[in-house]
Amino acid sequence: MQPKLITLTINGRTHQVALKPNVTLLHALRDLGYTDVKNGCEKGDCGACAVLLNGRAVNSCLVLAWQADGAEITTAAGLGTVDHPHPIQEALADSGGVQCGFCIPGIVVSAKALLDRNPNPTEEEIREAISGNLCRCTGYALIVEGIRRIIESKNQ
Numbered sequence: 001m002q003p004k005l006i007t008l009t010i011n012g013r014t015h016q017v018a019l020k021p022n023v024t025l026l027h028a029l030r031d032l033g034y035t036d037v038k039n040g041c042e043k044g045d046c047g048a049c050a051v052l053l054n055g056r057a058v059n060s061c062l063v064l065a066w067q068a069d070g071a072e073i074t075t076a077a078g079l080g081t082v083d084h085p086h087p088i089q090e091a092l093a094d095s096g097g098v099q100c101g102f103c104i105p106g107i108v109v110s111a112k113a114l115l116d117r118n119p120n121p122t123e124e125e126i127r128e129a130i131s132g133n134l135c136r137c138t139g140y141a142l143i144v145e146g147i148r149r150i151i152e153s154k155n156q
């Protein structure tokens with residue numbers, strides 16, 4: 001099948017790209033330079049490639065780029081940067097929840113989707129929300145602690 005011209009709006013910037021139907025959103029994003037979206041397993045197991053697709057967290061390795069034609073995509077770097085971190089990124093760094101950092105962009109995306117739909121989640125709900133994000137380093141306790149800090153600071 002021939003490539004098709006599609007439009008992806010990523011972190012507020014519009015891109016028109018010609019892609020074949022079998023190109024995943026993960027590869028499209030990374031090829032466009034959004035390398036904060038990590039390639040872990042390419043089969044939906046690790047969550048490292050998570051992005052917000054029209055506000056919903058998805059594993060971009062399981063979405064075809066054609067399916068995202070016309071959609072709004074937000075990556076972790078679209079939420080905040082080193083100079084202007086999002087409160088979730090700041091809290092994860094402050095809690096020690098960032099070690100090698102490979103899982104963190106996906107965790108930030110999952111946490112953002114959770115807090116958007118439920119601003120006051122329980123610890124169980126936090127753990128459930130990040131259950132699709134594998135972390136080899138932290139044992140999750142410091143990540144959960146970081147997300148809890150955001151909730152506590154909002155409730156003060």
Ligand code: FES
Pocket residue numbers: 038039040041042043044045046047048049050059060061062
């Ligand atoms: S790379 Fe997508 S879930 Fe692992």
Ligand code: FES
Pocket residue numbers: 097098099100101102103104134135136137138
């Ligand atoms: S901090 Fe290393 S994989 Fe999570």
